[in-house]
Amino acid sequence: MKLLHTSDWHIGRTLYGRKRYEECEAFLTWLTETIKQNEIDALLVAGDVFDTSAPSNRAQELYYRFLCRMATSSCRHVIVVAGNHDSPSFLNAPKELLKALDVHVIGNSTEFPEDEVLVLRNAQDIPELIVCAVLYLRDRDIRVVEAGESVEDKERKLIDGIRTHYATVAALAEQKRDELGVDIPIIDTPGFPCAPLC
Incomplete structure (x- = not known):
């Protein structure tokens, strides 16, 4: 399986x-x-698809037109995870519709970390890859605010929360691979901010 990883489009x-x-x-x-020239099978978009949480109509048009092009290309799977600039609810809104195009959207963290473990299959429905689609983790996603916390306590809890979340998702991916009974790769697509491409 050929993969292409990208992020920070900031449309x-x-x-x-x-x-x-x-x-x-x-x-x-x-x-x-x-993607066409290299016959890419899976595209991983790790956050910051849009530059704002309320993208313009033109920005949305560019995004959805691109996803439609992917549906007619060699790319069988597109995984999109939210970054810190993305609105979780905005990215998630067309999630069910985009599944029909083999576009997997992880817009927000849920109470079920297994939602971030995706099994990608080939045309014969054979598992080829497990993706830990971890999005940009917001403070509210991973820690509970307590009265009287110091800045150091907040930072420690945030770091511990991120570490625990990644460890949980990784363990679930290993468990999924064991359940499938096939030795396939597991990769991570963290949604974190980097330098913008456009």
Whole structure:
């Protein structure tokens, strides 16, 4: 299975008062061609699809047009996880509809960490890969606020919460592989902020 990992598209970003839609469109066209030329099977988008939590119509159009192109390409699976710029509810809204295009969206953390463990299968329904689709973890996702906490307590709880979440998802992925009875790779797609591409 051929994978391509990308992140931080920031569709809709403004730079010095200028919208960057043309650059984003050029990037997504290049990405589509790269996927076709290299016969990529799975695309992993690790956060910050949009630059704001309320993307413009034009930004949404670029995103959904790209996903439609993926449906007619060699790319059998697209995994999109939310980053810190993305609205979890906005990304999740079309989740069920996008499943029909083999687009797996993880927009927010739930009480079920197993939702972040995805088994990708080939055309013959044989498991090929397990993806730990861990999104950008917000403070409210991983710790409970307590009265009288110091800044150091908050930071420690945040770090411990992130560590525990990753360990839980990794253990669930190992368990899933054991249940499947096949020795397939497990990969992680953390949704964290990096440098923007467009």
